[in-house]
Amino acid sequence: MPQTEFNIIGRSLRKVDALDKCTGQTLFADDIALPNMLHARLLRSTRPYARIRSIDISAAEAMEGVNAVLLGGALPITFGILPVSQDEHTLAIETVRYVGEPVAAVAAVDEETAEEAARAIRVDYEDFTPVMSIPDGVTDTDNPIHSYAEAGNIHKSVALDFGDTDQALADADLVLDDRFFYQGNTHLPMEQHAAVAHARPDGKLVLWSSTQTPHYVHRALERVLEMPAHRIQVIATPNGGGFGGKSDPFSHEIAVAKLSLMTGRPVKIALTREEVFYCHRGRHPVLMRSRLGLRSDGTITGMQFETILDGGAFGSYGVASTYYTGALQTTTYHIPAYRFRGARVFTNKPPCGPKRGHGTPQPRFGLEVQLDKAAERLGMDPAELRLRNLVKPNSLTANWLRIRTVGLRQCIEKVVEASGWKDKHRKLPFGRGVGLACGCYLTGAGLPIYWNNMPQSGVQLKLDRSGLVTIFCGSTDIGQGSDSILAYIVAEILGIEPDATRVLTADTDLTPVDLGSYSSRVTLMTGNAAIEAAERAREILFESVSAKLEVPSERLVAAGGRIFDSADPKVHVEFARAVQLAEARHGMVGTIGSYKPPASDARFKGGGVGPSPTYSYSAAVIEVEVDPETGIIVLEKVWVTHDIGRSINPMLVIGQVEGSIYMGLGEALMEEQEFRLGVHKTPSMLDYKSPTSMDMCPIETILVGEPDPQGPFGAKEVGQGPLLPVPPAVSNAVYDAVGVRVDEIPVTPERILEGLRRKERGGDPRVGPDNLPEVHYRDGLHVSPPWEGGDGTASERPDYARKGV
């Protein structure tokens, strides 16, 4: 990747907020303290599924220091992140659907009083039988968790056929039929969610919140509070970690806003760690079945893939999550015919939603483990099998996703080389093994959450005569460095250093809309908007400088804090002088830029989930040592390659890769959410197992790729994709080490030992789920793959579109 043509792009610079973070100066939401501020606490449901008979707030209201008590009836309008599932009340009305669901809110002089008052509220519940598992969720019921569900507790089902997969499997020399399970887990950001609301005397409501999506919170407040949006200001404070867990509008945000409106005073809420587990929106537990057909040379003929998702008690992003468990199965390897069946069930647990990789780590796990099995059956090297099936650059997949640049070949070749794969795979002594897997992820969702024709991202620049460039953008820095990316891009184009910029983001009053920090969209979308705005600014400056220096604009260059004649660099003006010239000529210098992704080729119902301006690719090899006597895994090393297109800041890219690998290892080995007696079993930092510094292993990261025409300076995403190969690579490595197939995440010592015992007894050394419960799918759509003609719309449905997997 030659990067010499740039001054800023490609350099491992400090983040613009790095020193604030290293000196304790960054103001997180709970660090905000306003004069006369009250403190709020929520009372949460202690029942997984129940009718609320009555709520007695008299004792709480009578308590000294209590200023307001809020119940659900005061906020009857529902909300939810997706327009199709506006199913949440700020505080439960009539029914509670999971332990931890907010039921009442209290504002008091201090947090202690608010807590005591919340505890003094008496709720009388009539219990229902809770639904706590996928099999329970697909069973018919006369008491569904939501009346709007498709059938019983089946929230949403999807049936899509791209070509004739029955024929494709019949044509195959080898058909594998596997079941997998991926347990749910959660984001666990170090910062607990917090928000401060201030209903000002002038009728304006301000909300500071630790949110990844201030724009969507803004819309939820407008809807639920029935206030004009222009009277509401949402400011996203720097997030102390997000990972997808702060991308929904939340009850606590709306509740403090309402409490502030009721009391006329600022109100703060800071959730406890346990409450963060109840907010959840994390990884869906998913049961999967995959049938994969291959020819004896390793070519894939077709795939039938089914997923059943345990959605928890509310919609959240669940409809999108469901589609995502199928959509990206086609973006790494060419799959000529593809059938997808997916269903999401409601259960009485905290709602699942988008966690790093949103809906794709689970099917990726199934696909990559299945390929490992296929390679063994075909007597091929797993890397070779993958290389034989790579998707082609600038192509369409069976489900009409537009593939642009593909660095996957490089990813595989380089990870194989760096890890010494060929000398290790199937060659290491018993107990030691290597596993390979790949992944692919979106660089931004092609469509916004709510249907509209407007840009997904906007950037505004203000050029000051001092030489400072202020960058306004709605994006939210959740630690990934999105503020810094804006500074680097604008500085590069205007030829200044990042410290001559000031980045002002995530404020719905002051900054243009950006949809938020999710779907790995921020660098690409805000970056392209910033390029547009900066190039416009440069054009204005060049015009004025050209007149002043009497040098044609085409010959001018902006670099090193100056604008100069490329033919004679001594002929120049300083950047600030250039702004002054432009200001004298045109008045105040300000520009705008915006970005909207290219239109999708997929034109069928459900085709809105999966398209992206471009896709990132990753591959990983993981080496493990497995103790055959205990099943305990020790990680030796991870080698990972990632197709970044071009790095805007390699240090930040590698930071995202390492963080993704870490989170993937946590999921693969120890993080899981279990429920007992209807309650989350481990809602604490002690009992929910997040890997410590003692549990990490070395990671060798290699960045590959060519600049992608869709990305700003050719950049693709990196925040999520590198997580994807990790869980399957761990499972494949365990197989290589001890010959046990763990078709289930997490891969725990007890499961490995169980597999070893089965092997000892001469049984199948596999641990994983058996059958999927039967789901009756509807709305089967048939879409011809591009190579069979058609235009990406659904066509008349052949018989096979009604079948299951």
Place this chain on the structure above:
Amino acid sequence: MRTSSLIRLSVNGEQHEVAAPMSKTLLEVLREDLALIGTKHGCEVGECGTCAVLLDGQPVLSCLVLPCEIEGSDVTTVEGLAKGGRLDPLQETFADLGAAQCGYCTPGILLVARALLDEDPSPSREAIEEALGGNLCRCTGYLKIFEAIEMAASSSGEEERAHAAD
């Protein structure tokens, strides 16, 4: 029953008097009474390490320390790391290597790392891993943090050597 008291507290070398309930933890007093909000919190029950501060140079979790129990000891918070307008080498290397992503666990980790380097100016990777065992980070996978501590260790060493040569 007497549940409040006047507490004398030495923080970053400065003396404070705080009238507070005895049940208020050091974490709460630092953040709410002294406005030293650089000290963060992630669980308040000693499970995450986010609220770590130094007590007479050794790391403790401020969520589990009562100010009335530590009179006469000196507390160091992230605000006290920089000396005389000069950042601690750890602050520089954490910024240089991107060891702070969201930055929320960073203050606690910086302090634990400072205590480690004060005890062992050139710690092995294993010693660093062990010292940070109680500080969870969800962003970085710890590796950049290890590297930043190693870099600060070698840069401090160089500085000292340069100093000795003066």
Place this chain on the structure above:
Amino acid sequence: MLRLPRFEYRRPANVAEAARILAAEGPRAMVVAGGTDLWPKMKRRQMTPTVVVGLRHLHEMRGVRGDAGTGVRIGANTTLRELERDPKLLGGYAAVREAARSISSPPLKTMGTIGGNLCVDTRCFYYDQSYEWRKSIDFCMKKDGEICWVAPASPRCWAVSSTDLAPVMLALDARIHLVSPPGERVLTAVEFYNNDGIEFLHKRPEEILTSVELPAVEGAVTVFKKLRRRGAIDFPLLNVAAWLKPGVDGRTIEDARIAIGGVTSAPFLVAEAGDILRGGKLSDDQIRKAAHAARSKARPLDNTDLDFSWRRAMVEVWVRRALEEARDKLPR
């Protein structure tokens, strides 16, 4: 933020005064030293004292004195950080350092004390939760409720002993010194613990653990091994401490004690294992038999991390590995 409820903090001038306060205040009072067990439990309302008696400042209860030849006395206020670094605890006392080192994490080791660890509350998924969480399941018999959710038909509580130092004390045959207004009482480590999740210590409420006394260990070998999910922070899922006293030939085992913790409500000695090892030379066969004996005595339940049948199987592996390690430490 989780906060402590209001309480009265007492700062006694010495141990005797602390014991008098405890006796006078009765069950509403508790002692605190490092605070790493009490404060979280008070924040979650698992413990609800209204008077807390601070011991942390009592220097008379701090420090390690003596040597391997005559025995060692460790003050209860000695921190885990001090223990893991104390040069007097090498050789035959090495297991004390190892156990201290394995506990939780460095900041907690600066705060936590040996006394606190030996008295650390028993743990259970159904108990180590917030008040609201416990209310969701209608509480359990250890606090505010009637039932044991781990074994609903059981009349007793099955919360798990989670101290890492206790098995070492059992293996070393340590003496526990308890002070109360009438005077001092000394119990063996075995006597100190009780296999009940609620009444897990044979300590009267007004008694204060002031020190532990380790017998001389010259020539003996001790080993400590711990099982937990992560490399730090976690409580033990199982721990094993072994004490082996070789005879004059340096190889024949004259006496042996194997202690197991983290699986039931009290750490326990596996007497059968000692019998198997005594008089032998730690042959593979003896080690295997001793390990098997330990496993048959251990009955972990489904109330802590990882599968309980797997944890039971691990008892055998861990004891065997501990003994193999001990054998390697014996003089050749």
